[in-house]
Amino acid sequence: MATDLPLVLPGETIDATLIPSSQKHPLRLGPGLRHIPPSDIVPTAAGQLITNPVKNSMWIEYNSNRYTPSQGDIILAQILRSTGDFYLCTLSPHTAPATLPHLAFESATKKTRPVLQPGQLVASTGKADGLGPIGVSPGSPGGCVFDVSLGFARRLLMARSREEGGVGVLEMLGGEEGGGLAFETAVGRNGRVWVGSESARTVVVVGRALQETDRGGLGMEGQRRLVKKLVRDMR
Amino acid sequence: MTATTAPEAALGVLPRADGSAKYSHAGYTVTASVSGPIEAQRRDEHAYEAHVDVVVRPAAGVGGTRERHLESILQSTLAQIILIKNFPRSLIQIVLQVEDSPENDYVNTKLVQASLNFAIMPALIQTAVLALLSAGVPMRATLTATAVAMAHRDGAKKTIVDPTPRDIETAQSVHVFAFTSRDELLLAESEGDFTVEEWDDVCETAKKVCCHSAPAKEGMAMVLDDEDVGGPDMRQFLRSTMKSKVDADLHWK
Numbered sequence: 001m002a003t004d005l006p007l008v009l010p011g012e013t014i015d016a017t018l019i020p021s022s023q024k025h026p027l028r029l030g031p032g033l034r035h036i037p038p039s040d041i042v043p044t045a046a047g048q049l050i051t052n053p054v055k056n057s058m059w060i061e062y063n064s065n066r067y068t069p070s071q072g073d074i075i076l077a078q079i080l081r082s083t084g085d086f087y088l089c090t091l092s093p094h095t096a097p098a099t100l101p102h103l104a105f106e107s108a109t110k111k112t113r114p115v116l117q118p119g120q121l122v123a124s125t126g127k128a129d130g131l132g133p134i135g136v137s138p139g140s141p142g143g144c145v146f147d148v149s150l151g152f153a154r155r156l157l158m159a160r161s162r163e164e165g166g167v168g169v170l171e172m173l174g175g176e177e178g179g180g181l182a183f184e185t186a187v188g189r190n191g192r193v194w195v196g197s198e199s200a201r202t203v204v205v206v207g208r209a210l211q212e213t214d215r216g217g218l219g220m221e222g223q224r225r226l227v228k229k230l231v232r233d234m235r
Numbered sequence: 236m237t238a239t240t241a242p243e244a245a246l247g248v249l250p251r252a253d254g255s256a257k258y259s260h261a262g263y264t265v266t267a268s269v270s271g272p273i274e275a276q277r278r279d280e281h282a283y284e285a286h287v288d289v290v291v292r293p294a295a296g297v298g299g300t301r302e303r304h305l306e307s308i309l310q311s312t313l314a315q316i317i318l319i320k321n322f323p324r325s326l327i328q329i330v331l332q333v334e335d336s337p338e339n340d341y342v343n344t345k346l347v348q349a350s351l352n353f354a355i356m357p358a359l360i361q362t363a364v365l366a367l368l369s370a371g372v373p374m375r376a377t378l379t380a381t382a383v384a385m386a387h388r389d390g391a392k393k394t395i396v397d398p399t400p401r402d403i404e405t406a407q408s409v410h411v412f413a414f415t416s417r418d419e420l421l422l423a424e425s426e427g428d429f430t431v432e433e434w435d436d437v438c439e440t441a442k443k444v445c446c447h448s449a450p451a452k453e454g455m456a457m458v459l460d461d462e463d464v465g466g467p468d469m470r471q472f473l474r475s476t477m478k479s480k481v482d483a484d485l486h487w488k
Contacts, residue, residue: 011376012416045374046371061488095272
């Protein structure tokens with residue numbers, strides 16, 4: 001359950017004792033906080049204040065639906081079209097397209113640039129570095145993109161998502177409860193999850209399991225029940 | 236005498252919007268949706284800041300000049316608290332649908348169209364702020380708003396918080412105030428006959444309703460204060476609404 005760190009609303013003053021102070025590293029501010037020089041740190045979103053004294057960082061943990069690009073995030077972008085030097089891609093609906101240079105992919109040169117078709121999915125970092133197209137290499141399974149909330153995408157991306165993030169659906173679907181479904185996933189911080197599998201049924205079941213876990217706010221037990229139900233209905 | 240009911244709110248009622256809220260208080264029910272930051276139309280684009288677009292839809296019929304006027308007031312108020320400089324060339328759209336109001340909307344109100352509907356403004360502002368918080372749009376501060384009417388009853392002056400349509404008809408003057416979470420006055424709209432002293436009184440009453448923070452409400456002082464103000468504690472309400480939303484979002488922690 002939620003720890004004792006406080007709820008903050010935009011514009012509230014943060015108790016000075018909560019701000020981590022370490023001599024080793026400079027203080028790092030994460031999402032939901034802004035620095036008003038000289039020394040005010042003010043929240044800009046409603047959420048729980050999280051501090052990390054080891055890394056000397058602090059941020060606001062909250063859930064939302066609209067992705068705001070920031071540097072270093074791994075995202076799933078969909079190619080809209082290609083211009084001379086860039087691909088224009090969408091990160092979330094109704095936002096202006098983002099540019100991804102042709103040469104931003106690994107080992108791409110002027111002569112050998114990746115050829116991506118409109119509608120294709122690429123993984124990318126927020127610094128406009130292309131990490132490569134998804135689900136197009138020969139022999140790779142077909143798939144589908146599912147939208148989840150940003151908080152849920154972050155939980156899926158945690159290194160130990162089962163223990164820290166409380167998401168066990170994917171492990172359950174591939175494990176005992178799901179009868180060992182075979183699928184692969186790619187998660188982007190912009191709230192998009194790509195699910196690929198040889199069988200279209202598996203793709204739909206995995207996608208639905210993810211979306212229902214997100215929307216219903218299911219705990220571990222709820223997720224187990226959901227997985228069992230979905231897999232039973234699939235057969 | 237107005238039966239002051241406690242405000243009620245639900246967040247995230249519209250699943251496909253970025254943020255949404257449903258709020259009801261003093262006979263008004265308003266649902267708001269927030270989309271943004273999204274791509275702005277060329278003509279709405281500002282080079283250095285986001286365009287805040289407010290749409291007010293009445294409970295019955297289509298909006299007219301009254302709604303346009305409300306929209307322009309809300310637009311300038313909300314643009315002050317949203318960090319619009321963070322999102323240049325984009326659009327933050329706030330749609331407010333009035334669902335229920337104590338007046339009869341089916342009665343032709345064309346004759347009084349020039350006047351502003353004061354009683355609905357706090358509900359619109361409060362709903363918009365809740366929806367913005369639910370969408371996680373970066374904001375400078377939160378807002379709390381209230382309407383206060385000043386009436387002469389039995390030869391004595393009387394301030395009425397959250398007046399009913401009947402109160403407004405008989406009132407000498409009506410005022411709407413919005414305060415930021417740092418106790419700064421952000422919006423003051425007044426109508427009717429009043430002196431500077433009366434305005435000061437009304438402003439003080441509104442400030443008590445809007446800026447009453449929870450820690451001060453302990454012991455005997457609180458009981459007396461509450462009787463004084465005769466309105467709900469808006470800031471505490473905002474906080475508890477957001478607390479339940481954040482707790483639900485972070486249930487996995």
